[in-house]
Amino acid sequence: MKRVLTIAGSDSGGGAGIQADLKTFAALGAYGTSAITAVTAQNTRGVLGVIAMSPEFVALQIDAIATDIGADAVKTGMLANRGIIEVVAAKIVEHGLRPVVVDPVMLAKSGDPLLEPRARDALMELLLPIATVVTPNLPEAEVLCGFPIRDLDEMRRAASAIRSRGPRFVVVKGGHLPGSDSTDLFYDGERFEELSGPRIQTRNTHGTGCTFASAVAARLALGDTAWDAVRAAKRYVTEILVASAGLKIGGGHGPMNHLALLAPR
Numbered sequence: 001m002k003r004v005l006t007i008a009g010s011d012s013g014g015g016a017g018i019q020a021d022l023k024t025f026a027a028l029g030a031y032g033t034s035a036i037t038a039v040t041a042q043n044t045r046g047v048l049g050v051i052a053m054s055p056e057f058v059a060l061q062i063d064a065i066a067t068d069i070g071a072d073a074v075k076t077g078m079l080a081n082r083g084i085i086e087v088v089a090a091k092i093v094e095h096g097l098r099p100v101v102v103d104p105v106m107l108a109k110s111g112d113p114l115l116e117p118r119a120r121d122a123l124m125e126l127l128l129p130i131a132t133v134v135t136p137n138l139p140e141a142e143v144l145c146g147f148p149i150r151d152l153d154e155m156r157r158a159a160s161a162i163r164s165r166g167p168r169f170v171v172v173k174g175g176h177l178p179g180s181d182s183t184d185l186f187y188d189g190e191r192f193e194e195l196s197g198p199r200i201q202t203r204n205t206h207g208t209g210c211t212f213a214s215a216v217a218a219r220l221a222l223g224d225t226a227w228d229a230v231r232a233a234k235r236y237v238t239e240i241l242v243a244s245a246g247l248k249i250g251g252g253h254g255p256m257n258h259l260a261l262l263a264p265r
Helices: 017-027 055-066 082-095 117-130 138-145 152-163 208-221 226-243
Strands: 003-011 031-042 047-052 073-076 100-102 169-172 181-187 192-198
Touching: 003 017, 003 055, 003 208, 017 031, 017 208, 031 055, 031 082, 055 082, 073 208, 082 117, 100 117, 100 208, 117 138, 138 152, 152 169, 152 181, 152 192, 169 226, 181 226, 192 226, 208 226
Parallel strands: 003 031, 003 073, 073 100
Antiparallel strands: 031 047, 169 181, 181 192
16 A cells, blocks of 8 residues: 655644645545644634644654655645754655655635745755645745746746746646636646636635645555646545535635545435
8 A cells, every 4th residue: 555644734623734634645545644743723714823843853753654654655734934844854855755745835725824934945945856746826836936926827937937946846726816717737847737627616625735735645656647646636626626515614714525535425
């Protein structure tokens, strides 16, 4: 059974973070392990509090997995601060963990910050150069490339600028752009590929970014090429968004049912 390690924060509401990652791995047939970087007091309405783990304890969790269970792919999510980013990058290199999917989490769906502003440089300097795939949404991509993104042409410019920082593949997610369709952009350094689909009208969008990146990691672990993994992840997220449209959990941005495709109601 293929093994996927998620290095991310815990979402007490269960819709994003470690919880979403492990559900996604299970749904796609991979064995999930975790190194928790932070604990959040969080629900569908917002983040009430965050306690970051010490960098030393994050490192110890990664060591525990790498020296026993191992990993066929790694996904990073919320990393909270510079110290954690430094040890995560160092441990990935030390243990030769590949491939690496980096979801550069900066804000929760509610808009609450999940990465200290001064840690953004560390993410770009230390983590992007060792990433196999990086999956920013538009606000995150604007931070990484340094200019606003308002259309597909600027998404292409952003993908090129982000790839120049080291990752092998870039996926700029276009869900924040207006329109009836949602278009993501895949770039491998030579070609741009568009992944478009109808925008799903639902409030249950909490954790979509975590879920997408985790699905990419799981598919890479299972042997997909990067392009096939990204297409499979897009399809999975779209299908569970549709299947979860009627869920009524919480009063804000609700979660998805990651296992909706596995069993009848």
